[in-house]
Amino acid sequence: MNPFKKIFTPDELAFFTSLDTPARIQAYLDGMPYSEEEIYRCPRQVINDRKAHCFDGALFAAAALRFIGFPPLVLDMLPAPGRDDDHMLALYKIDGHWGAIAKSNFVGLRYREPLYRTLRELVLTYFEDFYNTVREKTLREYTVPLNLQAYDQFNWMASDASMMVIAHRLEKLRRYTLLTPGMVAGLAPVDERFYQAGLLGVNWEGLYKLPESS
Numbered sequence: 001m002n003p004f005k006k007i008f009t010p011d012e013l014a015f016f017t018s019l020d021t022p023a024r025i026q027a028y029l030d031g032m033p034y035s036e037e038e039i040y041r042c043p044r045q046v047i048n049d050r051k052a053h054c055f056d057g058a059l060f061a062a063a064a065l066r067f068i069g070f071p072p073l074v075l076d077m078l079p080a081p082g083r084d085d086d087h088m089l090a091l092y093k094i095d096g097h098w099g100a101i102a103k104s105n106f107v108g109l110r111y112r113e114p115l116y117r118t119l120r121e122l123v124l125t126y127f128e129d130f131y132n133t134v135r136e137k138t139l140r141e142y143t144v145p146l147n148l149q150a151y152d153q154f155n156w157m158a159s160d161a162s163m164m165v166i167a168h169r170l171e172k173l174r175r176y177t178l179l180t181p182g183m184v185a186g187l188a189p190v191d192e193r194f195y196q197a198g199l200l201g202v203n204w205e206g207l208y209k210l211p212e213s214s
Helices: 004-006 010-018 022-030 041-048 054-067 120-125 148-154 160-172 181-185 194-199
Strands: 073-080 087-094 096-100 111-114 138-143 176-179
Touching: 004 010, 010 041, 010 054, 022 054, 022 096, 041 054, 054 073, 054 087, 054 096, 054 148, 073 120, 087 111, 087 120, 096 120, 096 176, 111 120, 120 138, 148 160
Parallel strands: none
Antiparallel strands: 073 087, 073 138, 087 096, 096 111, 138 176
16 A cells, blocks of 8 residues: 555645655755754655755655655665764666765765765765865765665654664664775865855754864
8 A cells, every 4th residue: 555645635635646756855955044943854754844964854755755756765875983974865776777866965975876886986976075164074974775665664754753762773773884094084174165166055053063072
């Protein structure tokens, strides 16, 4: 049975019907403000509030992708400890190639076309755009995908109460390291023009706050 018909109202179902491609799902997320609030919103609440950060946006995109026939997969990209926020992607695969949808405060950390043969290839396309406010390139690891269908018992598409269950599971997923220590030591700072371009339209309150000693 279609899980959406059990959970969502006719108006909500009609809304999901309008998001019939990955690009339209991304455009919907791009059209709403980035949330600086330290709360998690389920997909239904994202629709109601018209606001999201990367966790909310990834789960919403996973639900919308599920509606059009993709499995609801998310992946977490992880920074150097204490230097940045993590960043979540909703994944989709077409003709054997991965693409991604994401809500981000940064211009370059959003949509990816389905061009990438492996998840490592996909994740590495985010490397240059994954930086903090002191122009450090901070991406270091990524997780295996998490299939959110396993959390249907918690009503994850319509209940905010289930969000912490998913957040805790993400922390325990297997991780893959992207850089060697030598690579990290040799990283150049982000070019100032590139830095400013990535912050176009930024919600400053939603940026990661580095420790005072940084």
